[in-house]
Amino acid sequence: MSVRLFNTASRSIELFEPLDAEGRSVKMYTCGPTVYNFAHIGNFRAYIFEDLLQRHLEIRGYDVQRVMNLTDVDDKTIAGCKRCQVPLADFTQQFKDAFFSDLDTLRIKRAAHYPAATEPKYIERMIEMITELQSQDVAYQAEDGSVYFRIARFTKYGQLAHLNLDELRPSGRIQSDEYEKESVGDFALWKAWVPDDGDVFWESPWGRGRPGWHIECSAMATSLLGPQLDIHCGGVDNIFPHHEAEIAQSECITGKQFTKYWLHCAHLMVDGQKMSKSLGNFYSIRDLLERNYSGREIRYALLSVHYRLPLNFTLPGLDAARSALERLDAWGERLRLFASDTPPALGESPAKKRFLEALDEDLNISGALGHLFDWVRESNRALDAGSLTPAEAARVLADFTSLNSILEFEPEAASVPAEVLALVQQREAARSARDWALSDELRADIARLGWQLKDTKLGPQLTRG
RNA sequence: GGCGGGGUCGCCAAGUGGUAAGGCCGAGCUCUGCAAAAGCUCUACCGCGGGUUCGAUUCCCGCCCCCGCCUCCA
Known part of the structure; x- marks a missing residue:
C-alpha cells in the first residue's frame, strides 16, 4: 500500500514519501479560485481532483493538512467592484459564499484553511517577504513604482515547466505598462496603485499598491504550512508562470526546497472544445443544478476521468453519470436489505483492496471504478444465485461504505412531501x-x-x- | 518555433510484449396487475505507415489529427 504520484517536477511517477519524519503528516497546498465570478466546472475539476487526492491519502493513513487560498484582489475583482459600485470586499464576499456552497454541493471536503489574500496578516507577510527579497537584491522597484522579481537571479526559474527562458517567444500578452521591467520575464511582487484601482490599495514601503498574484500563495502557504510543502496542486496552466514564481519567491526567502511533489490536473473541455463564454459552453455549478443535475452527478462526471487527462464534459456524460450512480444505489439498497446487522470480521474484501490499489497508482480512478463495477456484478450474480450469505453481504456493504469516504456517491436523501x-x-x-x-x-x-x-x-x- | 498531454467499441474510458477492464447507450432474457425499475447475458483486433520481436494495441522511427502552455486562465 504505497502511494505513487506523478510529479510535474520530474515528469515521472514517484513513490510518495512525506517530508514528515514520522511519515504521517502531509502538508498540501492547493491553488484556489479568484472570486470575481462563480467558479466554473473547469475550476471544480481541479478541486475534485484535489479532494480525491486528499481522501485517498487519508484512507491510506496520512494526516493531510490542506490549505486553499482565495484570491480576492486582482484586476478582475477590482474591475468587478467598480462595475457594481460596491466595495471590493462586498463584491468578493458573494462569490466566496457561492464558492463554499458549490463545494458542499459537490461534496468536496473542506480544507483546513481558506486564507484570503486581503487578510491584513497576509498582506503584512507579503510586504515582509518582498522587503526581504529586495534586501537580497532579487527584487527591485521599477520606475512605475511596482516591485518585480529579477528572474535572472534565480537559476532554477523555468525548471518546473522545463522552459528555456532564452528561447521564450514574446506572446503579445505582456502589458504595455510593464515596459519598465529589466527583463520581460520578471514578474510583479507588488503592483503600484493606478487611478483605475480606485480605493483598492494598501500602504507599503513602495507606496500605495497591492500584492502581485504569485506572492500571495507563497505568503499564505508558508505562513500556514511552514517553509516546505509535501504537495502543491493546481491546473496545468498554473505551472508557468505561477508555480515557477512561487518556487522562486519562497526558496529565496526560506533557502529550502519549497514543494516536494507538484501535481497538476489537465484542463476540461466541453463538447470537445475549450470552454469559453463566447462559445456558450461555459457552465457553473448552478447552471447545471438548474438543468436538474445533482451535485453528486456532477461530482461523478468530474471525478471519473483520470486527472492528468483532458476531460470532455458533456450533458450526455452527466446522464451517463446519473445512470451509473443509480446502478450503485440499487446495489447498495439491495445489499442493505439482505445483509445481516453485524458485519463479520472477515477483513478487507479483495474488491476493496483492488480499488484502493488502483488509486495508489497515481489516482487511477477509472481503473478503480472498473473494479467497483466488477464487484457490483459479481455480488449481484451471487445474490441472484443465493450464494451470498447475509454476513458476506454485510461485509460488502461495509467495504462499499468505506470506499464512499473517498467517492461520496451516496444517494441524496430526498425529502418527500x-x-x-x-x-x-x-x-x-x-x-x-x-x-x-x-x-x-x-x-x-x-x-x-x-x-x-x-x-x-x-x-x-x-x-x- | 519551444515544451507538454492525447488519439482504444455509437459515447466516456482502463490496461498489457502474447490476441482488449468497466460505465453509458442498444439488443435479448428473467422478474412483473400495468407502466417502470432492477438483475443477468451479448457487442471492439486499439489514428496511419514502417521497424524491432516467435509475437505489438502495448517498444522504436516517421506521419496525420486534437487539446493545452509559452509571463498573472484550474
Whole structure:
C-alpha cells in the first residue's frame, strides 16, 4: 500500500514519501479560485481532483493538512467592484459564499484553511517577504513604482515547466505598462496603485499598491504550512508562470526546497472544445443544478476521468453519470436489505483492496471504478444465485461504505412531501386490494405533484421529475 | 518555433510484449396487475505507415489529427 504520484517536477511517477519524519503528516497546498465570478466546472475539476487526492491519502493513513487560498484582489475583482459600485470586499464576499456552497454541493471536503489574500496578516507577510527579497537584491522597484522579481537571479526559474527562458517567444500578452521591467520575464511582487484601482490599495514601503498574484500563495502557504510543502496542486496552466514564481519567491526567502511533489490536473473541455463564454459552453455549478443535475452527478462526471487527462464534459456524460450512480444505489439498497446487522470480521474484501490499489497508482480512478463495477456484478450474480450469505453481504456493504469516504456517491436523501407520501400509502392499499384502476389513478396524481413512482421488488420507489 | 498531454467499441474510458477492464447507450432474457425499475447475458483486433520481436494495441522511427502552455486562465 504505497502511494505513487506523478510529479510535474520530474515528469515521472514517484513513490510518495512525506517530508514528515514520522511519515504521517502531509502538508498540501492547493491553488484556489479568484472570486470575481462563480467558479466554473473547469475550476471544480481541479478541486475534485484535489479532494480525491486528499481522501485517498487519508484512507491510506496520512494526516493531510490542506490549505486553499482565495484570491480576492486582482484586476478582475477590482474591475468587478467598480462595475457594481460596491466595495471590493462586498463584491468578493458573494462569490466566496457561492464558492463554499458549490463545494458542499459537490461534496468536496473542506480544507483546513481558506486564507484570503486581503487578510491584513497576509498582506503584512507579503510586504515582509518582498522587503526581504529586495534586501537580497532579487527584487527591485521599477520606475512605475511596482516591485518585480529579477528572474535572472534565480537559476532554477523555468525548471518546473522545463522552459528555456532564452528561447521564450514574446506572446503579445505582456502589458504595455510593464515596459519598465529589466527583463520581460520578471514578474510583479507588488503592483503600484493606478487611478483605475480606485480605493483598492494598501500602504507599503513602495507606496500605495497591492500584492502581485504569485506572492500571495507563497505568503499564505508558508505562513500556514511552514517553509516546505509535501504537495502543491493546481491546473496545468498554473505551472508557468505561477508555480515557477512561487518556487522562486519562497526558496529565496526560506533557502529550502519549497514543494516536494507538484501535481497538476489537465484542463476540461466541453463538447470537445475549450470552454469559453463566447462559445456558450461555459457552465457553473448552478447552471447545471438548474438543468436538474445533482451535485453528486456532477461530482461523478468530474471525478471519473483520470486527472492528468483532458476531460470532455458533456450533458450526455452527466446522464451517463446519473445512470451509473443509480446502478450503485440499487446495489447498495439491495445489499442493505439482505445483509445481516453485524458485519463479520472477515477483513478487507479483495474488491476493496483492488480499488484502493488502483488509486495508489497515481489516482487511477477509472481503473478503480472498473473494479467497483466488477464487484457490483459479481455480488449481484451471487445474490441472484443465493450464494451470498447475509454476513458476506454485510461485509460488502461495509467495504462499499468505506470506499464512499473517498467517492461520496451516496444517494441524496430526498425529502418527500407528506402529501405525496400519503398518496403512496393509499396506492399501496389499493394495490393490495388489487384495485388497479384506483392504483393507476393515484400514480397519476403523484406524477402531477412532480414525483415518479416505480414499484420495485423492494417496494414503491419515488424519484423527482 | 519551444515544451507538454492525447488519439482504444455509437459515447466516456482502463490496461498489457502474447490476441482488449468497466460505465453509458442498444439488443435479448428473467422478474412483473400495468407502466417502470432492477438483475443477468451479448457487442471492439486499439489514428496511419514502417521497424524491432516467435509475437505489438502495448517498444522504436516517421506521419496525420486534437487539446493545452509559452509571463498573472484550474
